[in-house]
Amino acid sequence: MxxxxxxxxxxxxxxxxxxxxxxxxxxxxxxxxxxxxxxxxxxxxxxxxxxxxxxxxxxxxxxxxxxxxxxxIRALLTGTSYLDGDRRIRAVRPYLDEASDALGETIHLARLDGPDVVYLATRESHEYLRTISRVGRRVPAHAGALGKALLAERHDAELPLPEGELVALTGNTHTTRAALHADLAEVRERGYSVDREETVVGLAGFGFALRYDSPATDAISCSVPVARLTPEHELRIVAVMRETRARIESAVPMNSGAVDWR
Missing domain, CATH: 1.10.10.10 (Winged helix-like DNA-binding domain superfamily/Winged helix DNA-binding domain)
Incomplete structure (x- = not known):
């Protein structure tokens, strides 16, 4: 055993x-x-x-x-209790609604779990339908905005990555550590991550780590079809998501006396 x-x-x-x-x-x-x-x-x-x-x-x-x-069905009931019993998820949800209303795009909350991120909440865009983003979905952390935002909060030598070559979800996914490390360096410099069709062809994403933990374990992101991603819209997305992150971090202090789940 x-x-x-x-x-x-x-x-x-x-x-x-x-x-x-x-x-x-x-x-x-x-x-x-x-x-x-x-x-x-x-x-x-x-x-x-x-x-x-x-x-x-x-x-x-x-x-x-x-x-x-x-x-x-018992599996669903247990999963729902995890979401309902997590104070941080409850605290973040209203801000996801506000960001989605402001941008008209899909907003996600996810948590790092080993080498993957797990979606905890999603607010879908009214402009288009997505059937692949759902609560409980797992995505390799190296392959998207949410995961890269969280990996960038860690030293390269401490990244929770699987052995061997990294799996590719699209032709744009990083499959080598060198390429990923270079991208993470840019994430640390600019303060947020960018996913340009690395997870899903036709979609771009912008990820922001929530630093109420150190290192951060939760992140939010905005997903948008690349066909509608103009330079002006990208600037608007980054501005709104930065403000959303700041408001969430102010509402969820690091040391609040709550249980430190591991």
Missing amino acids: LEKRGVRSVKSAARTVALLELLAARGERPSRLDELAEELDVPRSSMYQLLQTLVDCGWVRSDATGSLYGIG
Whole structure:
């Protein structure tokens, strides 16, 4: 078993978490018992028992035949409680609304989680529809405005990046550490990050780290279709987002006596 801080992990608990994460990653695509057992290297009988237990508890759902499995509604309830129970997310939400109204663009809040950022809140633009930005979505931190804004708050030697070549989401994504480090140096100098079609073709983004933690773990960004990104609009976006960051940081002080979650 893996050990962390001198405590041995519980095999059954680790297996349960791995199963739930696998089902969540598959989204709408249902899974069969055999493929789940093979994917997680678990005996078929053990996987069946685990699935039935989680179905009974509402964490996993099955179809009418009992042969297909997917993530259950309890996962949604738990995820919602995370969002509702985080004072910083609650504090930031109104400012996302104001920035979205001022700019007419999509505004995001995300948190660094290992080598990725996880979307915590999104205010969609009324000008266009986006179906890929949603709460809970994970994106490699090196590949977009939110992640680069947060990586730039750390020393290059301390970046939480995976081993080997960095994954490319588009042809513009940085795939080498040298290119990423050069970009992060520019982010530190200008005070915000820029994503020009590095995450999604056709979209640009501007990211701003929220420095109520040190180093920052949360960031906000504005996404805009490149077809509508004029130099004047870019200046307006940067000005509004800078002001939004300042207002958020004033409203959420670093030392407020709240629990220091890790």
